[in-house]
Amino acid sequence: MTTTTNDPNATISIENVSKHYRDQTALDGLSLKVPEGAVFGLLGENGAGKTTTLSILLGLIRADGGAVRVLGLDPERDGLAIRRRVGYVPEQPALYDWMTVAEAGWFAAGFHPEPVTGTGAYQIRYAELTQGFGLPPNRKIKALSKGMRAKVSLSLALASAPRLLILDEPTSGLDTMVRREFLESMVDLAANGQTVLLSSHQIAEVERVASHVALLHQGKLILSEPLDDLRAHTFSLAVNFQSRDHDPAPPSGLAMELIDAADAPRQARWLVRARDRAACEAVRALPGVESLQIESPSLEDVYIGYMRGRRPEPTSRVGSAHVA
């Protein structure tokens, strides 16, 4: 639809995209916008459709239907142009083991014939980046640790000074220090106006660096919004009741949407969306409520709440409810 694909502020727009692999639905009517300059965290469980989404954006696979624009280009028509302009760090970087760190940069420079910031800019930037990461230029790729390989892959992606960087699980298998370093460099990029789309399972890490988050579940979008908005409107309520006989969920008259609920004999935990904390205070006045604590959940709590709210409940769990 033209409203999304023509949005001048969206570096990426995805409109009603579906993808099936034989009888397996990977994406089911996905619509998503990644604004310019965002560090955008794409979250979802195994098989949610994250890699499929990234592959469609890069023109590596075709969607069954819908409209996609990346930097104003259509991946089905202009896949090669997109792959030249976008820095892509795949989950498992494909590097030639027999090359040295320096040779990998020289080789990749051949795929970036149009100098972005001047003649030889790619190799110069690559050398600066690898040096900054402390990578020995003459060491063979096969002799690098996993973290060092990830840094080579990131250096290769960044050396073309791309307006858009796409990373698929970039920190999986890296140690804490390297992960932090890696992700902090994403924030630096965004500060320079570059856009970063990052797929990850590491929710706490995403929370530290992302400006926007999207949750995918079974190929469908559950939410997509600036992290600050999510924080401002999501609350965890611990409601203590006077008796065991109480509402398992907020009554429909309250100005809040229930994401997930867990019940104990005289207590309920409700994860809700509401305009603000004051709107949650209304719970205090419900019949039978003894006390109420309102907390700000972590992104992980929100993620788990949304996921649990959408999963069939194990029969052993009592009294859980949700609003879809």
Ligand code: ATP
């Ligand atoms: P993970 O976090 O485990 O990497 P993901 O969110 O990246 O998962 P996808 O790899 O996009 O998920 O997979 C989405 C769905 O499509 C899954 O059910 C997966 O089994 C299926 N799928 C992905 N690639 C193929 C393929 N080449 N052939 C058949 N089914 C596929």
